[in-house]
Amino acid sequence: MSALLPVRDTLDIIGGKWKILILISIWEGNKHFREIERSIPKLSTKVLSKELKDMEENQLITRTVLNGFPVRTEYAATEHSKTLEKVILELHKWGVNHRKKIFGKESVVVNSDDA
Amino acid sequence: MSALLPVRDTLDIIGGKWKILILISIWEGNKHFREIERSIPKLSTKVLSKELKDMEENQLITRTVLNGFPVRTEYAATEHSKTLEKVILELHKWGVNHRKKIFGKESVVVNSDDA
Numbered sequence: 001m002s003a004l005l006p007v008r009d010t011l012d013i014i015g016g017k018w019k020i021l022i023l024i025s026i027w028e029g030n031k032h033f034r035e036i037e038r039s040i041p042k043l044s045t046k047v048l049s050k051e052l053k054d055m056e057e058n059q060l061i062t063r064t065v066l067n068g069f070p071v072r073t074e075y076a077a078t079e080h081s082k083t084l085e086k087v088i089l090e091l092h093k094w095g096v097n098h099r100k101k102i103f104g105k106e107s108v109v110v111n112s113d114d115a
Numbered sequence: 116m117s118a119l120l121p122v123r124d125t126l127d128i129i130g131g132k133w134k135i136l137i138l139i140s141i142w143e144g145n146k147h148f149r150e151i152e153r154s155i156p157k158l159s160t161k162v163l164s165k166e167l168k169d170m171e172e173n174q175l176i177t178r179t180v181l182n183g184f185p186v187r188t189e190y191a192a193t194e195h196s197k198t199l200e201k202v203i204l205e206l207h208k209w210g211v212n213h214r215k216k217i218f219g220k221e222s223v224v225v226n227s228d229d230a
Binding site for chain 1: 173214
Protein backbone atom coordinates (compact mmCIF):
# COMPACT_ATOMS: atom_id res chain seq x y z
CA MET A 1 0.00 0.00 0.00
CA SER A 2 2.90 2.37 -0.59
CA ALA A 3 0.62 4.27 -2.98
CA LEU A 4 -1.16 5.38 0.16
CA LEU A 5 1.79 7.29 1.54
CA PRO A 6 0.77 10.58 -0.12
CA VAL A 7 -2.72 10.22 1.38
CA ARG A 8 -1.19 9.83 4.83
CA ASP A 9 1.10 12.79 4.21
CA THR A 10 -1.88 14.97 3.39
CA LEU A 11 -3.85 13.79 6.41
CA ASP A 12 -0.81 14.43 8.63
CA ILE A 13 -0.41 17.93 7.23
CA ILE A 14 -4.02 19.10 7.27
CA GLY A 15 -5.64 16.60 9.65
CA GLY A 16 -6.59 17.22 13.24
CA LYS A 17 -8.97 19.80 14.55
CA TRP A 18 -7.23 23.06 13.83
CA LYS A 19 -4.99 23.42 10.77
CA ILE A 20 -7.71 23.99 8.21
CA LEU A 21 -9.46 26.45 10.51
CA ILE A 22 -6.20 28.35 11.02
CA LEU A 23 -5.51 28.42 7.30
CA ILE A 24 -8.98 29.76 6.56
CA SER A 25 -8.61 32.39 9.27
CA ILE A 26 -5.41 33.58 7.56
CA TRP A 27 -7.04 33.40 4.12
CA GLU A 28 -9.78 35.61 5.53
CA GLY A 29 -7.23 38.29 6.38
CA ASN A 30 -6.11 37.63 9.94
CA LYS A 31 -2.37 38.29 10.13
CA HIS A 32 -1.41 38.51 13.77
CA PHE A 33 -1.23 35.74 16.34
CA ARG A 34 -3.88 37.30 18.59
CA GLU A 35 -6.23 37.91 15.67
CA ILE A 36 -5.98 34.31 14.55
CA GLU A 37 -6.38 33.11 18.12
CA ARG A 38 -9.50 35.22 18.69
CA SER A 39 -11.06 34.07 15.43
CA ILE A 40 -11.11 30.40 16.45
CA PRO A 41 -13.04 29.52 19.61
CA LYS A 42 -11.44 27.01 21.99
CA LEU A 43 -8.06 27.10 20.29
CA SER A 44 -5.37 27.41 22.96
CA THR A 45 -2.31 29.64 22.63
CA LYS A 46 0.01 26.67 22.97
CA VAL A 47 -1.70 24.63 20.27
CA LEU A 48 -1.94 27.59 17.89
CA SER A 49 1.76 28.21 18.33
CA LYS A 50 2.61 24.61 17.50
CA GLU A 51 0.24 24.43 14.54
CA LEU A 52 1.65 27.65 13.03
CA LYS A 53 5.17 26.20 13.24
CA ASP A 54 4.09 22.97 11.52
CA MET A 55 2.29 24.93 8.83
CA GLU A 56 5.32 27.12 8.26
CA GLU A 57 7.52 24.02 7.87
CA ASN A 58 5.10 22.71 5.31
CA GLN A 59 5.22 26.01 3.42
CA LEU A 60 1.52 26.68 3.87
CA ILE A 61 2.20 29.98 5.61
CA THR A 62 5.04 32.43 6.04
CA ARG A 63 6.02 34.19 9.25
CA THR A 64 7.58 37.63 8.95
CA VAL A 65 9.02 39.67 11.80
CA LEU A 66 8.57 43.39 11.15
CA ASN A 67 11.00 45.78 12.78
CA GLY A 68 9.45 48.67 14.59
CA PHE A 69 8.17 49.41 18.02
CA PRO A 70 6.73 47.16 19.09
CA VAL A 71 8.14 44.41 16.86
CA ARG A 72 5.26 42.69 15.08
CA THR A 73 4.98 39.26 13.58
CA GLU A 74 2.78 38.68 10.56
CA TYR A 75 1.51 35.45 9.14
CA ALA A 76 0.51 35.11 5.51
CA ALA A 77 -0.78 32.25 3.40
CA THR A 78 1.49 31.03 0.59
CA GLU A 79 0.53 30.37 -3.01
CA HIS A 80 1.16 26.70 -2.22
CA SER A 81 -1.56 26.79 0.45
CA LYS A 82 -4.09 27.65 -2.22
CA THR A 83 -3.63 24.21 -3.77
CA LEU A 84 -5.49 22.96 -0.69
CA GLU A 85 -8.71 24.69 -1.76
CA LYS A 86 -9.77 21.78 -3.94
CA VAL A 87 -8.98 19.24 -1.23
CA ILE A 88 -10.96 21.23 1.32
CA LEU A 89 -13.85 21.52 -1.15
CA GLU A 90 -13.96 17.74 -1.56
CA LEU A 91 -13.78 17.19 2.20
CA HIS A 92 -16.62 19.67 2.59
CA LYS A 93 -18.81 18.11 -0.08
CA TRP A 94 -18.32 14.65 1.35
CA GLY A 95 -19.12 15.85 4.87
CA VAL A 96 -22.36 17.45 3.69
CA ASN A 97 -23.43 14.32 1.82
CA HIS A 98 -22.42 12.07 4.68
CA ARG A 99 -24.61 14.00 7.13
CA LYS A 100 -27.52 13.67 4.73
CA LYS A 101 -26.86 9.95 4.41
CA ILE A 102 -26.58 9.33 8.15
CA PHE A 103 -29.24 11.71 9.46
CA GLY A 104 -31.19 12.62 6.33
CA LYS A 105 -34.00 10.12 6.50
CA GLU A 106 -35.04 11.23 9.96
CA SER A 107 -34.77 14.95 9.50
CA VAL A 108 -37.27 17.36 8.03
CA VAL A 109 -35.89 19.25 5.08
CA VAL A 110 -37.18 22.80 5.46
CA ASN A 111 -35.35 24.32 2.57
CA SER A 112 -33.79 22.23 -0.13
CA ASP A 113 -31.51 25.10 -1.11
CA ASP A 114 -29.56 25.03 2.14
CA ALA A 115 -26.91 22.62 0.90
CA MET B 116 -16.86 29.25 10.52
CA SER B 117 -19.83 26.91 10.81
CA ALA B 118 -19.40 26.16 7.11
CA LEU B 119 -16.33 24.25 8.22
CA LEU B 120 -18.27 21.70 10.24
CA PRO B 121 -18.63 19.28 7.32
CA VAL B 122 -14.85 19.47 6.74
CA ARG B 123 -14.27 18.55 10.37
CA ASP B 124 -16.81 15.75 10.13
CA THR B 125 -14.96 14.27 7.19
CA LEU B 126 -11.58 14.57 8.89
CA ASP B 127 -13.03 12.92 12.00
CA ILE B 128 -14.44 10.07 9.97
CA ILE B 129 -11.49 9.32 7.70
CA GLY B 130 -8.63 11.04 9.52
CA GLY B 131 -5.99 9.37 11.61
CA LYS B 132 -3.54 6.74 10.52
CA TRP B 133 -5.69 3.75 9.82
CA LYS B 134 -9.24 4.20 8.50
CA ILE B 135 -8.38 4.78 4.86
CA LEU B 136 -5.92 1.89 4.91
CA ILE B 137 -8.58 -0.38 6.42
CA LEU B 138 -11.14 0.71 3.85
CA ILE B 139 -8.75 0.04 0.99
CA SER B 140 -7.87 -3.36 2.44
CA ILE B 141 -11.59 -4.23 2.41
CA TRP B 142 -12.05 -2.75 -1.06
CA GLU B 143 -9.19 -5.03 -2.18
CA GLY B 144 -11.14 -8.09 -1.05
CA ASN B 145 -10.13 -8.76 2.54
CA LYS B 146 -13.24 -9.81 4.46
CA HIS B 147 -12.13 -11.30 7.73
CA PHE B 148 -10.66 -9.58 10.74
CA ARG B 149 -7.39 -11.53 10.58
CA GLU B 150 -7.01 -10.89 6.85
CA ILE B 151 -7.47 -7.17 7.29
CA GLU B 152 -5.12 -7.18 10.27
CA ARG B 153 -2.39 -9.04 8.36
CA SER B 154 -2.70 -6.73 5.36
CA ILE B 155 -1.76 -3.62 7.35
CA PRO B 156 1.65 -3.65 9.08
CA LYS B 157 1.81 -2.27 12.64
CA LEU B 158 -1.95 -2.10 13.07
CA SER B 159 -2.84 -3.54 16.48
CA THR B 160 -5.80 -5.84 17.11
CA LYS B 161 -7.28 -3.40 19.59
CA VAL B 162 -7.07 -0.41 17.26
CA LEU B 163 -8.43 -2.37 14.28
CA SER B 164 -11.38 -3.47 16.39
CA LYS B 165 -12.18 0.11 17.39
CA GLU B 166 -11.73 1.47 13.88
CA LEU B 167 -14.03 -1.17 12.37
CA LYS B 168 -16.74 -0.24 14.89
CA ASP B 169 -16.42 3.45 14.04
CA MET B 170 -16.54 2.70 10.34
CA GLU B 171 -19.62 0.52 10.78
CA GLU B 172 -21.36 3.34 12.68
CA ASN B 173 -20.57 5.66 9.83
CA GLN B 174 -22.00 3.18 7.32
CA LEU B 175 -18.71 2.78 5.49
CA ILE B 176 -18.68 -0.96 6.12
CA THR B 177 -21.08 -3.70 7.15
CA ARG B 178 -20.37 -6.51 9.58
CA THR B 179 -22.17 -9.79 9.03
CA VAL B 180 -22.06 -12.79 11.35
CA LEU B 181 -22.40 -16.02 9.37
CA ASN B 182 -23.81 -19.05 11.14
CA GLY B 183 -21.79 -22.22 10.77
CA PHE B 184 -18.97 -23.91 12.52
CA PRO B 185 -16.96 -21.97 13.33
CA VAL B 186 -19.09 -18.82 13.25
CA ARG B 187 -17.44 -16.34 10.89
CA THR B 188 -17.67 -12.60 10.71
CA GLU B 189 -17.36 -10.84 7.40
CA TYR B 190 -16.76 -7.20 6.69
CA ALA B 191 -17.81 -5.59 3.43
CA ALA B 192 -17.57 -2.07 2.05
CA THR B 193 -20.85 -0.23 1.48
CA GLU B 194 -21.90 1.69 -1.61
CA HIS B 195 -21.66 4.80 0.55
CA SER B 196 -17.96 4.11 1.16
CA LYS B 197 -17.32 4.43 -2.57
CA THR B 198 -18.22 8.12 -2.40
CA LEU B 199 -14.89 8.47 -0.57
CA GLU B 200 -12.92 7.51 -3.67
CA LYS B 201 -12.90 11.06 -4.99
CA VAL B 202 -11.88 12.48 -1.62
CA ILE B 203 -9.04 9.97 -1.34
CA LEU B 204 -7.97 10.79 -4.90
CA GLU B 205 -7.73 14.50 -4.04
CA LEU B 206 -5.82 13.75 -0.83
CA HIS B 207 -3.48 11.57 -2.85
CA LYS B 208 -2.89 14.13 -5.58
CA TRP B 209 -2.20 16.86 -3.06
CA GLY B 210 0.23 14.65 -1.14
CA VAL B 211 2.17 13.85 -4.32
CA ASN B 212 2.38 17.52 -5.32
CA HIS B 213 3.28 18.58 -1.80
CA ARG B 214 6.24 16.16 -1.71
CA LYS B 215 7.43 17.58 -5.01
CA LYS B 216 7.08 21.10 -3.67
CA ILE B 217 8.91 20.40 -0.42
CA PHE B 218 11.57 17.97 -1.64
CA GLY B 219 11.37 18.42 -5.41
CA LYS B 220 14.21 20.86 -5.93
CA GLU B 221 16.71 18.38 -4.54
CA SER B 222 15.45 15.32 -6.35
CA VAL B 223 16.10 14.15 -9.89
CA VAL B 224 12.96 13.88 -11.98
CA VAL B 225 13.38 10.72 -14.03
CA ASN B 226 10.05 10.74 -15.80
CA SER B 227 7.88 13.77 -16.05
CA ASP B 228 4.84 11.58 -16.84
CA ASP B 229 4.79 10.03 -13.40
CA ALA B 230 2.35 12.54 -11.93
